[in-house]
Amino acid sequence: MTPALEFQNLSKEYRSFPRRRLKALESFSLRVETGEIFGFLGPNGAGKSTAIHLAMGFMRPTHGGGHMLGRPFGDAQARRRVGFLAENVALYHRRAERLVRFYGALNGMGGSCLAKRARDVLAAVGLLEQSKRNVGRFSRGMLQRVGLAQALVNDPELLILDEPTSALDPLARVTVRELLLQARASGKTIFLSSHLLSEVELVCDRVAVLHRGKLVRLGRTQDLLQSTEKSEIVAHGIAASAFPGAVARNGVVTFSVPASAQREALERIWGLGGEVLSVNPVRRSLEQIFLEVTTGEERAP
Amino acid sequence: MKPVLLIAVNFVREQRWPIFVLLLWVLLLAFLGLFSDIPRQREDLLFVFKQVAVYVIAFSVFFGGSAIYNERKSRRILAVLSKSVARYQYLSGLVLGVAITSGIYCFALGLTGSWTLGEAGFPMSRVWFLMLCLLAACVLAGTVALMFSTFLNPFFAAGATAAVLGLPALASHTLATQWQYLIPVYPLAAIIMESSFQDPGTAFWPPLALAVVETLVFWTLSARIFSLVDIAVAVE
Numbered sequence: 001m002t003p004a005l006e007f008q009n010l011s012k013e014y015r016s017f018p019r020r021r022l023k024a025l026e027s028f029s030l031r032v033e034t035g036e037i038f039g040f041l042g043p044n045g046a047g048k049s050t051a052i053h054l055a056m057g058f059m060r061p062t063h064g065g066g067h068m069l070g071r072p073f074g075d076a077q078a079r080r081r082v083g084f085l086a087e088n089v090a091l092y093h094r095r096a097e098r099l100v101r102f103y104g105a106l107n108g109m110g111g112s113c114l115a116k117r118a119r120d121v122l123a124a125v126g127l128l129e130q131s132k133r134n135v136g137r138f139s140r141g142m143l144q145r146v147g148l149a150q151a152l153v154n155d156p157e158l159l160i161l162d163e164p165t166s167a168l169d170p171l172a173r174v175t176v177r178e179l180l181l182q183a184r185a186s187g188k189t190i191f192l193s194s195h196l197l198s199e200v201e202l203v204c205d206r207v208a209v210l211h212r213g214k215l216v217r218l219g220r221t222q223d224l225l226q227s228t229e230k231s232e233i234v235a236h237g238i239a240a241s242a243f244p245g246a247v248a249r250n251g252v253v254t255f256s257v258p259a260s261a262q263r264e265a266l267e268r269i270w271g272l273g274g275e276v277l278s279v280n281p282v283r284r285s286l287e288q289i290f291l292e293v294t295t296g297e298e299r300a301p
Numbered sequence: 302m303k304p305v306l307l308i309a310v311n312f313v314r315e316q317r318w319p320i321f322v323l324l325l326w327v328l329l330l331a332f333l334g335l336f337s338d339i340p341r342q343r344e345d346l347l348f349v350f351k352q353v354a355v356y357v358i359a360f361s362v363f364f365g366g367s368a369i370y371n372e373r374k375s376r377r378i379l380a381v382l383s384k385s386v387a388r389y390q391y392l393s394g395l396v397l398g399v400a401i402t403s404g405i406y407c408f409a410l411g412l413t414g415s416w417t418l419g420e421a422g423f424p425m426s427r428v429w430f431l432m433l434c435l436l437a438a439c440v441l442a443g444t445v446a447l448m449f450s451t452f453l454n455p456f457f458a459a460g461a462t463a464a465v466l467g468l469p470a471l472a473s474h475t476l477a478t479q480w481q482y483l484i485p486v487y488p489l490a491a492i493i494m495e496s497s498f499q500d501p502g503t504a505f506w507p508p509l510a511l512a513v514v515e516t517l518v519f520w521t522l523s524a525r526i527f528s529l530v531d532i533a534v535a536v537e
Contacts, residue, residue, distance in 0.1 A: 056383055059531040076387040084383035090376040092311065102311070106304050106384035150380060 089147035093136030308394025334417035365443030
């Protein structure tokens with residue numbers, strides 16, 4: 001099956017006067033499958049926006065290439081089936097509904113179909129009542145929602161969103177999250193770059209972490225969150241002092257051990273006359289993984 | 302064609318205030334026509350008409366030279382080029398936008414000029430021919446500026462445009478008069494500046510045709526360069 005988005009050994013180097021060079025991306029390869037929500041993470045300057053801009057054709061790669069919906073990066077016809085929301089969205093100052101219709105028309109839409117679609121997407125992002133207002137008077141959060149509406153107006157197969165929820169209040173974030181989940185349910189692919197790791201953790205099927213222009217972690221969100229290195233054991237009928245770092249509450253003792261020492265710990269509990277209530281792999285947050293791969297330090301759960 | 306038209310109309314909309322200010326110059330001519338003794342002050346009227354006409358060439362350079370820069374700086378270009386719009390279409394939209402902007406001015410000036418100068422005895426058809434020359438000069442100057450602005454900032458783009466438009470004019474005075482037709486903005490402006498009640502002149506089409514052809518050449522060149530450049534946005 002053709003991937004929705006595919007980066008193939010992509011490198012991008014910025015050159016500036018006199019001889020300054022900055023490698024924004026280095027041999028970056030990634031495949032985003034159709035119908036998934038893909039989280040794209042990385043600290044500031046990691047090269048996330050550069051990768052997105054290369055995919056959209058705003059820049060030319062120094063090496064490598066890629067495909068978007070089966071067409072080479074930069075292909076205008078492919079962009080007809082793509083919705084894009086840039087980080088720090090900037091839009092023309094005109095009435096919200098007219099603006100969304102303008103962007104829809106740029107994608108070849110027109111007539112009553114476009115008018116209806118513009119109203120539908122504004123309603124979906126909770127701005128229907130504000131549709132006659134000039135976006136120049138909108139707050140940053142509202143502007144971001146209009147940005148999302150213009151990205152959705154052409155009913156895209158692939159949505160590329162660069163920090164879509166960064167300026168939104170919690171309620172609007174929930175709305176956007178539901179929109180993304182609905183989009184996935186209808187078979188759309190979403191490529192989501194975000195710093196809000198809790199959001200990514202909630203909606204993304206797979207995530208990739210980029211650091212200094214290189215892909216440092218890639219996998220299914222659930223697999224990354226479940227550590228295979230540590231297990232959490234819950235038992236009762238033993239003293240908390242029997243295991244270092246154990247916490248006792250209402251007679252129930254909870255502690256973590258390395259996976260390699262799990263069997264030994266269980267036998268010890270039974271030897272002490274205790275009962276094992278549960279054994280689970282320690283679940284980490286995406287934030288811990290993010291910090292681990294970007295700072296090289298393992299943080300305690 | 303639809304995206305080109307949409308971008309052009311949007312460009313004009315974004316430039317509505319500069320256009321309004323430009324039209325105040327035309328209003329000045331209209332006021333002069335209203336409150337002066339036209340037959341007696343016809344030379345003054347023609348002088349103002351010529352001045353007001355050639356200013357717009359400089360404004361076209363400003364419009365063309367700053368269009369891409371403004372869109373890049375505001376990052377609005379990203380939302381437009383994220384749609385099904387090829388780079389050459391985007392550029393065509395800007396060229397058409399510059400043409401419409403200049404066209405609005407030339408039309409307003411043509412109307413006012415044919416009324417004021419017409420009453421003073423200047424042939425009306427000549428006024429409209431001069432406006433056609435002005436429009437061709439504006440669009441060519443704007444396209445040259447737009448071409449430079451694809452890889453230079455507006456200040457340098459304006460400087461480079463001034464050099465490209467001015468050097469043939471200089472060469473025509475120092476070397477041979479034919480040099481002025483290399484980039485025919487100067488001879489087109491000269492047609493306007495040399496008009497007089499005594500000798501309104503006749504329609505001389507070659508510089509006009511040459512301007513149209515060169516506009517197409519510079520547009521093609523601009524589109525080629527623009528398709529190769531990165532749309533610079535702040536690096537993370």
